[in-house]
Amino acid sequence: MREQITMSPYYGTPDFSRLMQTGAPRPPLDPVSVADLLRNAFVYPPFSIYEGVRLVTFGFCPHDDMHTAPRFHFKFRNAGEVPEHPESDQDWVGVYHRMLCDAVRHTCTGMHSPWLMQSGGKDSTTLAIAIADARPDTTCITYLGGSEEDEIASATHVARTLGLRHETLVCDPARAYDRYLAVVDRMPLLTADFALLSYVDLGTEIAMHGGDGVIDGLGADSYFGTPMSRNQHILKRLSRDLPLPGRLSELPGIERSFRLCYLLSTLRMNPIERVFPGSRFSDDEVDELFGRDIAHSSRQRLELFKEEIESATSSWEWRDMSTSIAGSAGAFAKGLYASAALSLQVAYPFCDLDLREWIHHEVPRYQKVDPATRLNKLLIREHIATRFDDLPYVRGKGSFRFDVRGLARTRFDRVRELAERSRDFLPGAVGWLDRNRSRLDNKYHASRFYLLAIVLPWLEHAVAAGTRDDRESTRTLAHA
Incomplete structure (x- = not known):
């Protein structure tokens, strides 16, 4: 199978139909893409979880052949820094509101009962204001994923003030994982984004309550610009690409400390991969999980992006470019794949062509x-x-957090069973789980457990959905 899918919401609605045909065999899995997931929580574009299936994410041209000549070019150069215009009496806010309303109407065409993923932060709040005018039939839903931040009070106040219906969903990691297992065989492709289970949990809830579409506030960061914070500068300097063994994080005095484990992982990473969110497996740990050398092949995929990233003219443009890789293949992918599995439409108003081009090229x-x-x-x-x-939550930074420690506590045995059945592909997974079971109250180790929890059921279903020849091909690749 040789296929190319235009996937980015900036380019329109992707077509996954050929990958979701009932009874059709799945293409062989790409082991290097599985290594991508364990190392970075997403598959490096233009690759996908399947051999022979390439993805055109934002930064690639849909007219190029992703199999033979992929070229990455960041579309929003100098975002947040240009254009430079003197202050004027133009009603920028008024024009922005009208264009955002138009973007909501356009992207939600065909939705009869849309639901807004409302985190309570800036992007979902400005969207809610436009939605109150453009689609007042929308229901807002807020996810309480953990104890670190509670955005529900702010999100509820916004929805009620605007006259929108508001619902909340408290994260139950066991329920969320069971809902993921119920749809994993219907997901067209795979990412291991750390909000994937949150999205599946929310999407299932929306579908159960009669919703047929999701409105997502992703997409604005790339063209508004995101200056690097002090902590981000420090992390970049600490990313030294040192060949430190992953098992250092299992040593007494270190194993219980999230900060020390995170510091060690940062020292092992290169600066670009440190930009990607979450705690992940080190290269030597990935090789251990596979029982062979493979992590270097995943790391090699970063080379495609380096020339463009190294041409950045500022630290924040460097970060915007680096973040866009994970954004396309992780943050956007989680919504696209989960929504497809749940038969929901998904809208990204901030990706609307007219709105984004106006902000990038005309807004001073x-x-x-x-x-x-x-x-x-x-x-x-x-x-x-x-x-x-x-609004308190506009001052702070919000996100759909997920209780990874709760997932490890409630679904360890289930994930271990999956690891036992996936020994052909990841022979080291059972050993890692058994060795680290007592450490999963540390969010650093629990985050890596999360990655296995996402990947293992996919391996089982994807191999089972293939033909006998496909299964043999997958085993051969795994042991090559």
Whole structure:
């Protein structure tokens, strides 16, 4: 099978139909792509979890052949820094509101009962303001994924003030994982994004309550610009690409400390891969899981992006470029794959062509980033201020968190059973699980457990869905 799928919401709605045909055999799995998932929680584009299936994510051209000549070019160069215009009396907020309303209407065409993934942060709040005008039939839903941040109060206040219905869903990691297992065989492709289980959990809830579409607030960071914080600069400097063994994080005095484990993992990483979110397996740990050398083949896939990233003219452009790799293949992919499995439509208003091109090319710099305070998305903040005086969660950074420690506590035995059945592909998974079971109350180790929990059932279903020849091919690749 040799196929190319245009996947990015910036390019339109992807077509996964050929991968989701009932009874059709699945293509052989790509072992290096599985290594990608364990190392970085996503598959490096333009590759996919399957051999012969390539993806055109944002930064690649749909007219290029992803099999023979993929070329990466970041579309929003100098985001947040250009254009430079003198201050004017233009009603930037008014124009932005009208264009965002148009983007909501356009991307939600065909949805009869849309639901907004409302984190309570800037992007979902500005979307909710536009939705109240453009699609007031939308229901907002907020996910409480863990104890670190509680955005529900802010999100509820926003929805009620705007006259929108609001629901909440508290993370139950066991329920979320069981819901993932129920749809994993219907997912067209795979990512291990750390919000994938949250998305499946939310999507299942939406479908159960009669929703037929999801509105997602991803997409604005790339063209508004995201200045690097002090902590991000420090992490970049600490990313030394040192060949430190992964088992250092299992030593007494280190194994219980998330900070020490994270520091060691940072020292092992190169700066670009450290930008990608979450705690993941080191190269030598991935080789241990596979029982052979494979991590270097995954790392080699980064070379495709290096020339473009090294041409960055500022630290934040460097970070925007690096983040866009994980954003396309992880953050966007989780919604696209989960929604396809649940037969839900998904809309990304911030990816609308007219809106994004207007903001990138016409909105002046002083409406994007304040060079003194490093605050970004100033236009969005001003839009929110037209309706709300102060929102605590707009000051902070929100996300769909997931209780990875709770997942390890409640579903360890289930994941270990899957590892036993996947010994042909990941012979070292059972050993890693048994050795680290007592350490999974540390979020660092629990995050790696999460990656195995995502990958292992996919391996089982994907191999089972293939023909006999495909299964033999997969085993041969695994032991090559």
